Amino acid sequence: MPVTTKGELKVWQRRDRAKQFKIWFGWFIGVAIFMFCWKIISDATTWFFVYDAPRIAVDIGGRAWPPRWSYLSELWKPMWDTINIATLGTLLAIIMGVPVAFLAATNTTPSKRFLRPLALLIIVSTRSINSLVWALLLVSIIGPGIFAGTLAIAIRSIGFVAKLLYEAIEEIDVNQVEAIQATGASKLQVIAYGIVPQIMPAFAGLSVFRWDINIRESTILGLVGAGGIGLYLQSSLNILAWPQVTVILIMILIAVVISEWVSSKVRLAII
Amino acid sequence: MLELKNLGKRYKTGDDALKGVNLTIPNGQVIGLIGPSGAGKSTLIRCVNRLVEPTTGTVILNGTDITKLSSSGLRKARREMGMIFQEYALVDRLTIMENVMSGRLGYMGFWKSFFRKYPQSDIDEAFRLLERVGLDHMVDKRADELSGGQKQRVGIARALIQQPKVILIDEPTASLDPKTSRQIMRLISELCKERQLSAIVNIHDVALAQMFVERIVGLQDGELVFDGAPDELTPEALTKIYGEEDWEATIDDVDEGEENVGDQNT
CATH class of the missing domain: 1.10.3720.10 (MetI-like)
Structure with a gap:
């Protein structure tokens, strides 16, 4: 019940306590699944190549520049x-x-x-x-x-x-x-x-x-x-x-x- | 002469919209069809040209039973029945001329109509009609640029260029202001007289109906409950059609006639 009475007052809330708890629980499960998947991906990644990536990118970038404009024709x-x-x-x-x-x-x-x-x-x-x-x-x-x-x-x-x-x-x-x-x-x-x-x-x-x-x-x-x-x-x-x-x-x-x-x-x- | 015999319509939902309506309209007579919302007025006129298929009964126009026609026969029969709609139902993105000419589609082959190669005689007639309804200066405007009253005039021209024997008119003034409503109703009744057309006019405004039609038919829950001259429409008759209400004011409105409109506009 979103509406509760406290003495004279009618208090309105968006959700009641049980529903609010369920929503928090849903978030908790979601975050847990995300962390678990992250772990699997991380184990399967060869991190050496990832650490190396910026150097390779700079290397390829260096070779790619300047563009060979004569190729345009x-x-x-x-x-x-x-x-x-x-x-x-x-x-x-x-x-x-x-x-x-x-x-x-x-x-x-x-x-x-x-x-x-x-x-x-x-x-x-x-x-x-x-x-x-x-x-x-x-x-x-x-x-x-x-x-x-x-x-x-x-x-x-x-x-x-x-x-x-x-x-x-x-x-x-x-x-x-x-x-x-x-x-x-x-x-x-x-x-x-x-x-x-x-x-x-x-x-x-x-x-x-x-x-x-x-x-x-x-x-x-x-x-x-x-x-x-x-x-x-x-x-x-x-x-x-x-x-x-x-x-x-x-x-x-x-x-x-x-x-x-x-x-x-x-x-x-x-x- | 248009005859409806025992005309009935049951929708798939199980609602009986029409329960065996019998109605005869002699040539050249304009009748006003009144009744509360949901009484079956729209269904009735749509059953005449079979935009809605009647479940029982027959519709006979000058000796032809329309309910028995094949689809090509129905198309020929529809050419004789013009229709005017509440929300005008003009094709918004076409010009006035194309909208008027769409009334001639039943007489034309597909490719001629697709390339807009209308016969000169039809174009002459379109100009005559547009002049008659007061719109001859805007043939090339698009329909969505017009005001409500102007749109309805185009709708009238589209119905008349069919050279119909009957016109079916569904709430012609429901979306118009009181003055334009009267002008449109006057135009319709004059044109019907000029061309000796019979017409069924669905109308909500009882006072307006009394001013412009020669016979009023009342429909209530799919059945005819009143059929008579406009001045026979007493408070008792209105109660029978619409239910209990103080009807004196509605009828007074008619007696005052035109002045009433003048007051509203000042």
């Missing part, structure tokens, strides 16, 4: 590839994801029993596997190169596009849809006039957002042979060419900053 082409992988991949994902979203949304799906679970399965399975893993698979299926990278980005993004879009479809104002239905419009016309205008802001926002994420993801796809700037990062790391690695990292950083700037501008313009 070789990087424009793969950077352009990387941007294309991200952009084409996003476009493909949109083309495939939009129909999936309409099949998955409860208010637009033609069949709740069969097609909707199928659409949800597509969403979950494409989303749950990282694009690097998709790229690994696709490189072994269709061979290394930009095409494998583009497909990897596209497949990974289908679930993202479809999930966010179907949530937007489920949240629309049904009155507007009813009004279009009442005019005698066909099902497709109801979608085009009653639903599409309502989901346009969400659609534009999520597309640009996904493109922005894909720029970042496509920079590392080359690590597994799926084309783009990651390929050069991989080969520079392999031959321990640290000054080249620095140039590549700076380039990726600038590309990501620019894509973020573009996507925030576009989103502001549309919404």
Whole structure:
């Protein structure tokens, strides 16, 4: 009882004594588990390497500086590839994801029993596997190169596009849809006039957002042979060419900053 | 002529929203449907164009049984029934012209409507209607830029461009101020006269209903309990529809008519 009487006074407390005790006990258990795990991790760590880490970092940093700027001339082409992988991949994902979203949304799906679970399965399975893993698979299926990278980005993004879009479809104002239905419009016309205008802001926002994420993801796809700037990062790391690695990292950083700037501008313009 | 025969609706929750309603509306008659919240007024008009599927009974519009139509037949039938909504139900992100033109969707193919290639005759009619409702100067504004009264005028134009035989009107003034309410009701009743339309108007405001409609039907808990001329709506009749209350003031309001509105605005 949070309310107790002390003579004339009614005293209110947030929790009674037993509940307060339980909460303290919960904290005690939590801290004990944390300490125990810390002990296990600590036993399994070779502390020599950790103590050594700052020296190694300084060493690599020293070798990586100054950046080898002349390497830049070789990087424009793969950077352009990387941007294309991200952009084409996003476009493909949109083309495939939009129909999936309409099949998955409860208010637009033609069949709740069969097609909707199928659409949800597509969403979950494409989303749950990282694009690097998709790229690994696709490189072994269709061979290394930009095409494998583009497909990897596209497949990974289908679930993202479809999930966010179907949530937007489920949240629309049904009155507007009813009004279009009442005019005698066909099902497709109801979608085009009653639903599409309502989901346009969400659609534009999520597309640009996904493109922005894909720029970042496509920079590392080359690590597994799926084309783009990651390929050069991989080969520079392999031959321990640290000054080249620095140039590549700076380039990726600038590309990501620019894509973020573009996507925030576009989103502001549309919404 | 619109005939409802033994119209009933039971929702999945088990609520009987309509319990066998019989109602006949001759061509060109505007009726006001009054009744307490939850009496089934919205359900009744939505059963007419089957936005809500009736569970029993039939709806017959000029000889066609609407309850028996296939989905393509229903779409054709819906073209003859305009609808006006309480919250206007305009598509917010479309322009006024597109909203009005959405009333022509039933007459158009998908791609023509998708690319907004409306026939010139429809565009002419849209301009005529927008001029009639007083909005011809703002065709390119987006619907969400309009005030409530303006939105409802667009809603009226959208319903009329269907060239309907009947219009179903669900609480057209519930979100509007008293003066705009009267203007909208006046516009609706004038347009129905001009075009010889029958209409069912769901309305909460008894005084407003008495001013603008020729026949009043009272619905109470899914059943018709009153059907008569506006001046037959006595305190006893209102008690039957809504329950016990002092009704004299409501009816006095009607006798004073327009002056009342003037007072409220000054």
